[in-house]
Amino acid sequence: MDNALTGQQIADEKLTGWTYFLNRLRTRVATPDFTAGLALVNAIAAEAGRRDHHPGLDLRYTHVGITLTSHDTGGVTGRDVRLARAISALIAEAGLTQEYAGISRIEFGLDTPDLAGLLPFWVAVLGGEAVDGDVRDPYGELPAVWFQRSGSQEPRQHWHPDVWLDPSQVQPRIDAAVAAGGTLVDDSSAPAFWVLADPEGNRVCLCTWQDR
Secondary structure (H helix, E strand, C coil): CCCCCCHHHHHHCCCCCCEEECCEEEEEEECCCHHHHHHHHHHHHHHHHHHCCCCEEEECCCEEEEEECECCCCECCHHHHHHHHHHHHHHHHCCCEEECCCCEEEEEEEEECCHHHHHHHHHHHHCCEEECCEEECCCCCCCCEEEEECCCCCCCCCEEEEEEECHHHHHHHHHHHHHCCCEEEECCCCCCEEEEECCCCCEEEEECCCCC
16 A cells, blocks of 8 residues: 655655645646546546546536545555546647646634534534544535634634645735735744735635645
């Protein structure tokens, strides 16, 4: 069994068109129509079958989303890197292009002094399952919810989103947010995450794999 790779080891592989965060390699392929997307999915499925290692595929009318992870390790391994290169070759052979710049995912953090008391409620209301103290959708369709210990003093922001993205996309996002009236509140934990606030003070974190 391959071992899970660190974020830096994955970056050192220099996979063109792929990004890494939340324990997955990710890419998106623009397609001219649904038929072209389906043909690509079929080609990827055949290659994955030969390797007995299978990606997540999201077929839409204008694009195909692809994710790679090794479930037995809970992260990205050499198997994923090798399959990513093979998939990139299939994309190129089909005359299509892949991109990663616009790919991001969101999680929600709940600041609370009572983590254990709130977890069962959010598992129930979201129809999820508790995994290492977080709420996870077993089908991966809903954002994860995690809990951050805080004091009980009011006022405090109870909820905040975490937006995960490629490290190269952080500064453009910050620039756009500031231009839209936001504020960079704290970058002391960069490059793991940056804290921004909207004009009313609601906070959000931009997160990457770096320094984790």
